[in-house]
Amino acid sequence: MGLGDKLPGGGVSKTTGGILGPGTPTFLTSKVDALINWGRLNSLWPMPFGTACCAIEMMASAASNYDLARFGMERMSFSPRQADVLICAGRVPYKLAPVLRRIWDQMPQPKWAISMGACASSGGVFDVYSMVQGIDTIIPVDVYIPGCPPRPEGLIYGLMMVQEKIRQESLTKHFEHRAEDPATVGAPRASEEEVVGLTGPFGNSTHQERLSTGEIPTPESDEAADTIVT
């Protein structure tokens, strides 16, 4: 007693052929979630935000040898308004931070972000006055790709992780997934404590003992801070 007995035509075409040939169903049942997620994850349009050498690898990923189009990233969307996934490839200085934030704000929901490479994810070796220490202080990030720069396989794997993430989403949790507080638009994403936590001693800094506390050093304290503690 299957579904086919209750439906006109039996749900199974014995003569003209169903969607997979004769004797196969003429319709499929599925969850709306699965259908919508399937559509979303196979037509992700990336917004390339390439600022440094990672962008070279990103271009290589899009070129014929690696061919992002296989995964639905058919077209790099150079307008944020048609983009689904932001790929931030390369270091982001503070001067560029509001640009990145504005591009993110201009992308329509649903949207995802990939932080590609060490510099975008953490500031990388650039633990200096001019560099954003991880773009997750500016925008929410879904996938971080390590590497300096990551190979195209790395970027493809990151994009497939985004696809996997989309596959897990449910429309019933839409507002949970896609919630965006209008008050945070154009504002720093991480809390101040979180950002201050990023300023701890870093291996490659020549001021390893110094924390950026915000105080303007006097000449005496500046002199002391110039000595290296080993």
Added chain:
Amino acid sequence: MSGLDAVGEGPVSSDATESAATGSTGDPSDHPSVAALLERFGDAVLRHRLNAGDQWVVWVDPARSHEILAWLKDDPDHLYDMMSDVTGVDYGKGRPVEVVYQMYSTGHRRALRIRCPLPLDALEIDSVYDLWKSVNWLEREVYDLFGVTFRGHPDLRRILMPSDYAEGHPLRKDFPLRGRFSRAEQTRRALNQDVERYYLAEDIAHGEPQQAPEVGTKASQDGEG
């Protein structure tokens, strides 16, 4: 003395780094401009040096730098019509900040480097924008990163750092590597920048109108265009 000790000592002065391997005082008669400078501006020339085979460097008194550079540009025996670069050096430990002019004479095919040491309490020098239009952004860069004020520059603003940057001049040796503000404050200030301000039309069209010189006129020969 380990390598880290050397870092703690700070950068050494240019005197010590310019060993016999990289340079010497040279023979000024090899370079007509150096010889002429010594003869004509002997009291303003602090010292001179020959670096890397054929790069002549002349240290001059910053108070007379504009006069000397104007003479080097206009004198028919020298005609340094191309100002390749204007940059700065800070050696730290209270030593003077030096403004470096790298010039080339396309007519005589000679290069010359002029350096002007500026004491830290008087970081001011005359702009040479009236001589070479190309120094406009170069002097802005030195102002932005070293805090050297160029007197007479038409548009002395920051060029690399954000226009509202309040932490100082980053390439100075007394500037902390991570800046003076906390990361939270730096992030907050960065996101409060007015991005569109960078691209306003009146911002781009600044200074006196620049006209391409007609080929063969005096202006093009002087490189005034």
